Amino acid sequence: MGSAKQVDPAVAAEQFIIRDKVHEPMHDRFLWAVMQRRDREAAAIPEWEELREIASQIKEHTLTHLDRYLEEFEANATRRGAHVHWAVDAAGHNEAVHSILRDHGVTELIKSKSMLQEECGMTPYLEHRGVKVTESDLGERIQQLDHQPPSHIVFPAIHKTRQDVAQLFARTIGTDPNHDDPHFLTEEMRNNARPRFLAAGAGMTGGNFAIAETGTFVVCTNEGNADIGAAVPPLHIASIGIEKMIPRVEDMGVFLRLLARSAEGAPLTQYSSHFTGPRKGGELHIVLVDNGRSRRLGMLDFWHSLKCIRCGACMNTCPVYRRSGGLAYGATYSGPIGVILDPTFDEFKYSELPFHSSLCGSCSDVCPVKIDISDQILKWRRVMAQKGYLPFAKRVSFAVAGHVFGHPEEYHAVEKIAEPAVAHAPHFLLYNRSLNPWTRDRELPQLARQTFREWYLANRSTHAKPEHRS
Amino acid sequence: MATQTEATNPVPFSQGMKIGLFIPCYIDLIYPEVGIATLELLERFGLDVGFPLDQTCCGQPMSNSGDEVNAAAAERLFIENFKTYDYIVGPAGSCVKQVRCHFDKLEQTEDVRHVRQGTYELVEFLHDILKVDSFPWAEFQHPVALHNSCSSIRGLGIAKPSEIMGPAFDKTADLLSKVKGLVLVPVDRPDDCCGFGGTFCVTDEAVSARMGLDKAHDHIRHGAEYVVSPDMSCLMHQQGIARRAGLDLKYIHVAQVLNGGPF
Ligand code: SF4
Numbered sequence: 001m002g003s004a005k006q007v008d009p010a011v012a013a014e015q016f017i018i019r020d021k022v023h024e025p026m027h028d029r030f031l032w033a034v035m036q037r038r039d040r041e042a043a044a045i046p047e048w049e050e051l052r053e054i055a056s057q058i059k060e061h062t063l064t065h066l067d068r069y070l071e072e073f074e075a076n077a078t079r080r081g082a083h084v085h086w087a088v089d090a091a092g093h094n095e096a097v098h099s100i101l102r103d104h105g106v107t108e109l110i111k112s113k114s115m116l117q118e119e120c121g122m123t124p125y126l127e128h129r130g131v132k133v134t135e136s137d138l139g140e141r142i143q144q145l146d147h148q149p150p151s152h153i154v155f156p157a158i159h160k161t162r163q164d165v166a167q168l169f170a171r172t173i174g175t176d177p178n179h180d181d182p183h184f185l186t187e188e189m190r191n192n193a194r195p196r197f198l199a200a201g202a203g204m205t206g207g208n209f210a211i212a213e214t215g216t217f218v219v220c221t222n223e224g225n226a227d228i229g230a231a232v233p234p235l236h237i238a239s240i241g242i243e244k245m246i247p248r249v250e251d252m253g254v255f256l257r258l259l260a261r262s263a264e265g266a267p268l269t270q271y272s273s274h275f276t277g278p279r280k281g282g283e284l285h286i287v288l289v290d291n292g293r294s295r296r297l298g299m300l301d302f303w304h305s306l307k308c309i310r311c312g313a314c315m316n317t318c319p320v321y322r323r324s325g326g327l328a329y330g331a332t333y334s335g336p337i338g339v340i341l342d343p344t345f346d347e348f349k350y351s352e353l354p355f356h357s358s359l360c361g362s363c364s365d366v367c368p369v370k371i372d373i374s375d376q377i378l379k380w381r382r383v384m385a386q387k388g389y390l391p392f393a394k395r396v397s398f399a400v401a402g403h404v405f406g407h408p409e410e411y412h413a414v415e416k417i418a419e420p421a422v423a424h425a426p427h428f429l430l431y432n433r434s435l436n437p438w439t440r441d442r443e444l445p446q447l448a449r450q451t452f453r454e455w456y457l458a459n460r461s462t463h464a465k466p467e468h469r470s
Numbered sequence: 471m472a473t474q475t476e477a478t479n480p481v482p483f484s485q486g487m488k489i490g491l492f493i494p495c496y497i498d499l500i501y502p503e504v505g506i507a508t509l510e511l512l513e514r515f516g517l518d519v520g521f522p523l524d525q526t527c528c529g530q531p532m533s534n535s536g537d538e539v540n541a542a543a544a545e546r547l548f549i550e551n552f553k554t555y556d557y558i559v560g561p562a563g564s565c566v567k568q569v570r571c572h573f574d575k576l577e578q579t580e581d582v583r584h585v586r587q588g589t590y591e592l593v594e595f596l597h598d599i600l601k602v603d604s605f606p607w608a609e610f611q612h613p614v615a616l617h618n619s620c621s622s623i624r625g626l627g628i629a630k631p632s633e634i635m636g637p638a639f640d641k642t643a644d645l646l647s648k649v650k651g652l653v654l655v656p657v658d659r660p661d662d663c664c665g666f667g668g669t670f671c672v673t674d675e676a677v678s679a680r681m682g683l684d685k686a687h688d689h690i691r692h693g694a695e696y697v698v699s700p701d702m703s704c705l706m707h708q709q710g711i712a713r714r715a716g717l718d719l720k721y722i723h724v725a726q727v728l729n730g731g732p733f
Contacts, residue, residue, distance in 0.1 A: 014676035024680065032659070037631055048635040317633060319663040323677045356674060358667030358681070359534065361624035365633040374624075378572075381536025390537065408524040408547065437672040441679035442710030445500050452498045452505035456521050460509070 006349060007331065009356040013324035016159070027159055028322040034314045037265025038366075045257070046376040049326030055254050056370035059307035062245050063297060069245040070288065076215030080277030082284040090120035093289045097122060097204070097237055100285050101131055104202030104235055108132040110153045110193075112219070112226035113140050115153050115310055116239045116289060119332045136225035141189055145172040151326030151334065154263050154312035159325040203229030207240040207275075207286075208309065209255060213248050216276040219287065220259060220269040234438050236278065237285045242293050243306040255309060258368040282419075296344050301379045305340050305456060307369040314363035314373055314397040320356060336363035340376040343383070351389035354380035455464075479588045481556060483599045489519045490555030492589065494565040494703075495527045501702050503732045504723040508561040508592055511729040514607070515600055516722040522551040534668045540574045545573055553581040557599070558589040561725045563622030564668070565703045566591040571625060573652040577584055592725055593628050593700045597641040604648050611651040615694035617685070617708070618642050619701035628700065632661050642700055649727055655692045659685075666707040682711035688694050690717050700724045 009225040017024045042048045047055050062069055074084045085100075087093035093116075100468030101109065107130060111117065123133045123144075135141040139156035143149065146168055157165070163181040169185060170177035173192045179185075205226045207217035217240055230236045246255065260269045278284035295354035298304050315321045315335030331350060332355045339357060342350040363373040384390060438444065452456075487513060493505040512519045529544035548569065552558045560566050569589045576582050596602045618640065622628045629640035646652055665671065665681025672678075685708055689697055697719055699705050705721040712719045726733055 010674045017676050017680050042635050319681050320677055323680045358663045358665055358670045360620035360663035362633055365624060365631045382538060385536035408526055435677035440675055441714055444714035445706050447499055448502045450502060452493050452502035454503050
């Protein structure tokens with residue numbers, strides 16, 4: 001396990017909130033609106049819940065027969081003329097990509113969004129080795145120009161206002177800083193990036209689904225850049241996580257209906273491109289990446305997270321994510337899915353993430369493949385507690401509280417002798433550091449003059465007798 | 471919502487059964503009127519209600535933080551206190567959810583299974599078990615915003631979560647609609663979490679407070695005078711936020727409305 005410092009999402013989220021009166025409310029409102037659209041689109045499909053169940057079952061089936069489907073995919077993709085590479089980890093993936101580029105003498109590549117390539121840290125790796133990498137999708141390009149990772153897996157720059165983008169483009173591609181019309185900004189970015197499409201020696205994509213029976217992979221996008229990246233340069237490299245397998249073409253009917261509706265409240269993404277073998281005169285390489293996935297598959301409590309189709313709905317519905325911004329999670333994956341994935345990469349570094357949740361459970365209900373996200377968050381808390389990663393104050397106070405709650409006579413004694421500070425506080429809040437966090441934005445509730453128990457003894461004492469063992 | 475069915479008491483309810491009153495620690499100390507309203511309400515239906523005096527806490531603060539070791543003593547005591555009752559009723563969704571869904575690290579003896587399956591949140595008990603169709607003694611002439619807690623909605627299934635598709639239902643609203651004079655105001659985000667979340671509200675103070683403030687504004691924007699909930703813990707947090715922000719909202723438990731007080 002890594003030894004990097006722990007990420008503190010609570011502090012980072014606070015920064016996002018107190019930064020100004022614009023960013024957090026905008027972020028929350030935009031994503032809430034996406035959720036509203038998602039709810040409307042889902043409600044228009046009578047068999048929505050059945051679709052979720054089928055999708056979940058297909059994924060469970062595939063994951064529990066993954067070896068078979070991976071080999072089937074490899075055989076069929078190879079038969080169609082693709083080159084299939086296997087990468088055990090991020091380093092293996094990056095080396096594979098780099099050696100393909102080197103063999104073809106490519107020094108400039110254009111890529112569309114891929115969370116897996118983010119996960120592998122591919123761009124800095126290639127740039128270190130003299131390869132110029134350009135993101136072709138608007139949100140990703142914004143984040144690249146700002147030297148930030150994506151803050152959302154579907155809307156990478158959603159934490160930024162258009163004024164932020166206008167300022168950023170003014171600094172980086174020389175536009176007018178006061179011109180923040182989104183159409184203008186999009187056009188400027190295109191004009192800036194398009195020449196690179198032509199200069200690039202290779203195009204890289206990810207893959208949303210990999211179909212075992214045909215060796216096809218499917219890329220779902222709205223801007224169509226993946227298609228240009230795959231169609232213009234002679235070399236196409238796709239990075240695909242091994243969990244992306246599905247058995248048959250017809251399964252796509254289930255996933256395509258769920259994906260865009262869940263992701264953005266639209267019936268379909270603008271482009272759902274199927275790539276089966278290289279195009280005429282071109283070359284296609286597929287890098288299948290494990291990077292901890294097979295280890296995750298062996299984790300009884302957590303393997304279901306591999307069903308994820310990266311729709312981002314759990315992030316949009318998450319009340320904590322909406323107020324935090326994705327960068328607060330300090331990891332490749334943010335929001336509820338990040339909370340359950342990130343600790344599989346580094347338990348210590350991401351040990352605070354499972355506590356950055358109110359456990360409201362909305363993520364589990366929205367997830368199109370029915371991942372028990374909220375339950376997994378609680379299970380991760382148990383792991384962190386067992387590993388001794390709970391904050392010290394919590395550990396000590398829980399030990400005291402655990403003892404007192406188990407001993408009624410001590411509990412009632414504590415109630416009686418409550419000090420003035422305690423007398424104004426719900427005592428289960430007192431285990432945390434101090435009362436300051438409660439009172440910063442909240443008034444304290446008042447303790448009642450008479451507890452319910454005292455009232456009961458005074459008013460219903462005859463009833464009390466039979467249950468009272470002393 | 472598998473938890474809901476699993477928890478259904480296999481023993482059908484009959485009038486002479488013994489009901490154990492589960493009053494969570496913070497209600498005992500801060501909101502005794504909620505305990506009184508719950509007890510009086512159950513007694514109005516002629517039930518035999520007992521209150522085990524040795525109850526402390528259901529273990530939720532520790533369990534929710536993943537600390538099962540320190541939660542265990544409280545959980546075992548809960549079982550001891552309530553194992554002799556046919557049904558256990560508590561006016562607190564999140565505490566009932568703790569018993570029903572998260573007493574899973576204890577050895578699942580017959581007593582543990584019985585207590586887990588027999589523990590009901592008050593609204594569920596009135597709606598599903600007693601099937602109450604009127605509260606003739608209750609009257610409430612105020613516009614009310616309803617706050618069903620996340621534990622109650624997504625943990626116990628007392629209302630349809632907005633994310634799940636299918637026919638809408640809301641057991642709390644159902645019961646409140648039988649109270650004379652009471653008007654439920656629609657709100658923009660009825661089941662967006664208010665940010666209480668147990669220890670979350672202090673460990674993640676800034677986010678929690680922002681969620682609570684958004685909630686209070688949603689309520690006040692729609693003309694609510696009262697916020698009514700089956701979960702007083704959410705209200706404790708919301709009330710603290712509203713008071714600090716100077717928002718004129720009153721917070722009471724659904725038991726107080728259905729029983730006609732005490733307020
Ligand atoms: S966990 Fe579920 S809701 Fe979240 S991104 Fe993955 S598929 Fe979508």
